Amino acid sequence: MNDTRFVQIQRRGKYTESEFWEMVVALDARKWTNLLPPQLPIEDLPTSRAKNFVTPVDAPVPDCLTCGACCTFLFVVGVKAADDAPPETIWNVTDESGEVIVDSYLKRDAETLFCTALKPTADGEMPCGIYEKRPQTCRKFEAGSDKCHALRRIYGFEPFLTVQEMFAALQVLKSKESAAVSPETIRDAKIVKTENGNFKIIAEMQNGASRTIHTFDPHRESWRQFQFSGTTLSDAQQMIELPSNTGEKD
Numbered sequence: 001m002n003d004t005r006f007v008q009i010q011r012r013g014k015y016t017e018s019e020f021w022e023m024v025v026a027l028d029a030r031k032w033t034n035l036l037p038p039q040l041p042i043e044d045l046p047t048s049r050a051k052n053f054v055t056p057v058d059a060p061v062p063d064c065l066t067c068g069a070c071c072t073f074l075f076v077v078g079v080k081a082a083d084d085a086p087p088e089t090i091w092n093v094t095d096e097s098g099e100v101i102v103d104s105y106l107k108r109d110a111e112t113l114f115c116t117a118l119k120p121t122a123d124g125e126m127p128c129g130i131y132e133k134r135p136q137t138c139r140k141f142e143a144g145s146d147k148c149h150a151l152r153r154i155y156g157f158e159p160f161l162t163v164q165e166m167f168a169a170l171q172v173l174k175s176k177e178s179a180a181v182s183p184e185t186i187r188d189a190k191i192v193k194t195e196n197g198n199f200k201i202i203a204e205m206q207n208g209a210s211r212t213i214h215t216f217d218p219h220r221e222s223w224r225q226f227q228f229s230g231t232t233l234s235d236a237q238q239m240i241e242l243p244s245n246t247g248e249k250d
């Protein structure tokens with residue numbers, strides 16, 4: 001890695017939000033070497049086969065063991081407090097005071113940029129070294145989903161879409177975009193300290209409004225900001241009420 005400051009920073013397990021995102025931008029700039037250009041905006045594609053609109057329903061599902069594209073490409077893979085991933089595979093991100101963890105992500109290798117849990121073998125297989133303990137974000141990323149196939153195309157594991165297929169997919173994406181985004185959808189969430197030492201989760205809504213959706217004692221509960229992005233207020237409320245999601249420490 002050219003920037004020795006980021007090599008040092010990558011060895012730590014904990015960062016403030018500003019340090020973390022500065023590091024991610026620097027890593028991301030290195031990532032595109034030797035990759036093919038994406039035909040579709042990858043972030044807008046579904047990770048569930050049930051929601052596919054590009055891949056034919058009878059397309060064969062690829063074998064993850066001989067692939068690893070998502071584990072090498074996706075840099076910001078969120079880990080919930082309630083997940084079981086080993087601590088050495090995680091980067092924790094704190095608020096700017098360093099006081100409370102507001103997000104956790106799978107750690108990347110400084111040289112290869114792979115998720116550090118990925119354990120490539122000499123015969124070219126790409127197994128996950130923490131398969132039974134991989135975070136829910138990984139469990140929800142389905143082999144055979146449109147996003148999976150798009151990543152495999154930029155690694156050259158699958159042929160490009162034809163021009164007709166690409167334009168048909170872009171048309172679907174355009175119609176999805178123009179469908180009204182619910183003002184009840186959370187664009188982003190921030191965890192901030194309150195005057196009495198507790199923390200609150202502030203949802204920044206699609207329509208620009210801000211709402212406090214939960215206040216918690218950090219000694220009893222632990223939340224990650226990424227969990228709330230893109231959910232609706234009612235889904236967020238359900239998530240908060242589910243005891244298995246709180247990462248409750250008692």
Ligand code: SF4
Nearest residue numbers: 064067068070143148
């Ligand atoms: S989910 Fe798809 S991209 Fe990820 S390892 Fe499996 S086949 Fe490859």
Ligand code: SF4
Nearest residue numbers: 071115117118128138
């Ligand atoms: S934890 Fe396992 S499945 Fe998830 S990105 Fe890392 S190697 Fe892939």
